[in-house]
Amino acid sequence: MTVTDTEPTPAQTPPALREARVPADGMYEGRRVLRRLPDGWDERPYELLDIAPRGRVIGAEIRGVDLARPLTAALREELNRALLEWKVLFFRGAHITAEQQRAFALNWGELETNPLLARGSAEDVVRFDKGGSATPTYENVWHADVTFRERPALGAVLQLREVPPYGGDTMWADMAAAYDNLPEAVKERIEGARAVHDFIPGFARFYGPEQLAPHQDRFPPVTHPVVRTHPETGRRMLFVNTSFTTHIVGMDRAESDRLLSFLVRQAHVPEYQVRFQWQAGDVAFWDNRATQHYAVDDYAPHRRVAERVAIAGDRPY
Secondary structure, three states, X not given: OOOOOOOOOHHHOOOOOOOOOOOOXXXXXXXXXXXXXOOOOOOOOOOOOEEEEOOOOOOEEEEOOOOOOOOOHHHHHXXXXXXXXXXXXXXXXXXXXXXXXXXXXXXXXXXXXXXXXXXXXXXXXXXXXXXXXXXXXXXOOOEOOOOOOOOOOOEEEEEEEEOOOOOOOEEEEEHHHXXXXXXXXXXXXXXXXXXXXXXXXXXXXXXXXXXXXXXXXXXXXXXXXOEEXXXXXXXXXXXXXXXXXXXXXXXXXXXXXHHHHHHHHHHHOHHHEEEEOOOOOOEEEEEOOOEEEEEOOOOOOOOEEEEEEEEOOOOOO
C-alpha cells in the first residue's frame, strides 16, 4: 500500500497502553520545593558557634558550645537563630547532668510537666527507659509533642544516657516543607480549618482506661489550626499528627479521616527529614512548633535510656 500525506506513519501513532489507575490521594515522585528559610530572612554568619548542616532543610550539628556552662545573652540569641533556621540542633558528647539540661532549656521559657510519662530526677524531667521490665511506651510514629495541650511545647531538649549497640535513631521532619509542597487544591481546602487534638489516642496504645481516666479533666480535647503560623519566623506549617489529631472540625468522619490520612503522610517524605544516630551523651534540641519526630524502635532486646525536658509554648494560631 502506498503511504499518502494524510495517512499516519507508524512513528506518528502512539502505542496503545492498557488502562491503569493509581489510588487517589497518593504521594508521587517529582521535584519538591525545599526552602529552609522564610522569604526575606536575614541570614547572617555565626560568631559564637560553628554549624555543620545534617540535612537540606532541617538539622544541624552545633560545635563550640559547652552546654554545661550558663549561656550569655549573645550566645542564647545565636542558638535561637540556629534553632529557627535549622529546626533541630545536635550537640555531640555533651554529657550534661539533668540539672544542667534543665538550666539550658530554661533559657527558652518555663518547663512543663507531663504526668503521663515516667519521671526522671525532677518533676519536669521525663525519663524514657526502654528495655528490661520498664513500662513500654511507643514513639515510633510521626508526631509533635503534647499537641493535646492548649499550649503545646515550644521545644524539647533530649539527652541519650545509654544507647543500644545498634539502632535507636531519631528522625525529625520539617512541617513547613511539608506544607509548601501540598497541592494548591489541598491548601485551599485546609485554609482556616481547625482540628481536634486529644491525648487519649496516643496514650491508649500502652495505657489502660484506669490509668488514663484520671487525666481526662486536666486534658480535655482542644482545637488547633490545621496550618499554624510560626510565631517567630512567620512560616506556615502543617499542624496535625497521627498520635493526637482526631478529626477536622465541620467535616463528616469519612471526609475528615481521608484528608487527615493524606496530611499526616506528608511527614514521611525523606526530603523533609533528618536522621540522627545517637552516641551516649549526645543532646538534641528541637523546635516542636516546626517539626515532627519519630523514634525508631529497632534495638530490642537492648536498652535505650533518654531524658527529656520540654519548654512550654504558646497557643497556636
